[in-house]
Amino acid sequence: MSSKRYQLKETTRALTRTGGFLRGFAFSLNPYAGCAFGDAGGCPFCYVRMLPVAHGEKSPWGSWVIAKSNLAERLERELAALEHSGRLAGTTIFMSSATDPYQGIERSLKLTRAALEAFVRHPMRRLLIQTRSPIIERDLDLITALGNRAIVSITIETDDDNVRRAISPTSPSVERRLKTARMFRKHGVFTQIAIAPMMPNHPERFACLIDDAADRVIVDTYFDGDGARGARSTALGIGELYARRGYEGWFRRGAERELLAAMRSRLGEHRVLFSGAGFNAV
Numbered sequence: 001m002s003s004k005r006y007q008l009k010e011t012t013r014a015l016t017r018t019g020g021f022l023r024g025f026a027f028s029l030n031p032y033a034g035c036a037f038g039d040a041g042g043c044p045f046c047y048v049r050m051l052p053v054a055h056g057e058k059s060p061w062g063s064w065v066i067a068k069s070n071l072a073e074r075l076e077r078e079l080a081a082l083e084h085s086g087r088l089a090g091t092t093i094f095m096s097s098a099t100d101p102y103q104g105i106e107r108s109l110k111l112t113r114a115a116l117e118a119f120v121r122h123p124m125r126r127l128l129i130q131t132r133s134p135i136i137e138r139d140l141d142l143i144t145a146l147g148n149r150a151i152v153s154i155t156i157e158t159d160d161d162n163v164r165r166a167i168s169p170t171s172p173s174v175e176r177r178l179k180t181a182r183m184f185r186k187h188g189v190f191t192q193i194a195i196a197p198m199m200p201n202h203p204e205r206f207a208c209l210i211d212d213a214a215d216r217v218i219v220d221t222y223f224d225g226d227g228a229r230g231a232r233s234t235a236l237g238i239g240e241l242y243a244r245r246g247y248e249g250w251f252r253r254g255a256e257r258e259l260l261a262a263m264r265s266r267l268g269e270h271r272v273l274f275s276g277a278g279f280n281a282v
């Protein structure tokens with residue numbers, strides 16, 4: 001069993017201006033820094049460990065989480081200021097770009113829930129909530145209250161639980177995540193599945209599973225979505241990891257073509273988006 005380190009820390013700001021890969025969003029919101037899903041064997045592809053947010057931390061990525069204890073007050077103030085200046089109605093927010101907003105500790109701390117309460121009081125144009133965690137189901141009431149301002153994005157990298165177990169064993173199962181997506185869609189929340197990054201899969205079967213679970217799907221790859229044209233994923237040893245697990249041939253440019261074709265054929269072109277253009281379709 002690995003040990004995790006949790007820490008409470010005050011933050012000076014809630015919303016961070018975005019650009020680059022998330023250029024369609026004005027701000028990102030990370031209720032936590034660090035991520036407990038990323039333990040050894042968890043998300044070996046996670047390049048957030050290479051970003052400034054992880055610099056200065058001596059413990060390995062995946063073993064620490066910093067909870068931004070005053071996030072709700074800061075956010076309330078920042079949203080009120082945007083509202084006062086007349087900019088809130090056009091504001092787009094991505095939650096979260098450098099962590100998962102539904103860490104296990106969110107069950108008790110409820111920082112993400114408090115942020116959603118603030119968004120309900122101060123509605124923006126669009127809030128995209130991205131997670132791999134079924135804990136998001138707890139906040140169905142607040143997310144439905146946001147109506148068509150909210151997009152729920154559930155990350156599911158493969159349809160094959162053997163692949164998930166081999167590459168990111170501490171992530172929730174494929175079926176459990178599909179169940180979460182189906183639940184939000186059933187309640188009328190615009191739901192997307194982010195196949196990000198795409199892991200080895202069975203294209204037709206994957207397309208069939210997604211068809212009733214999501215309004216749209218975004219396919220992303222190590223080479224298009226790691227912010228460095230695959231260099232970060234290569235440096236993280238994904239090619240070697242795939243080779244050790246018997247998935248040679250999947251870590252290469254163009255490996256997503258078969259899946260894209262199967263998705264487009266099953267879901268229709270308009271429900272299948274690709275990489276940055278897909279994430280920024282807000």
Ligand code: SF4
Binds near residue numbers: 035046047098099
């Ligand atoms: S859940 Fe997301 S942020 Fe956390 S380790 Fe995995 S990829 Fe990184």
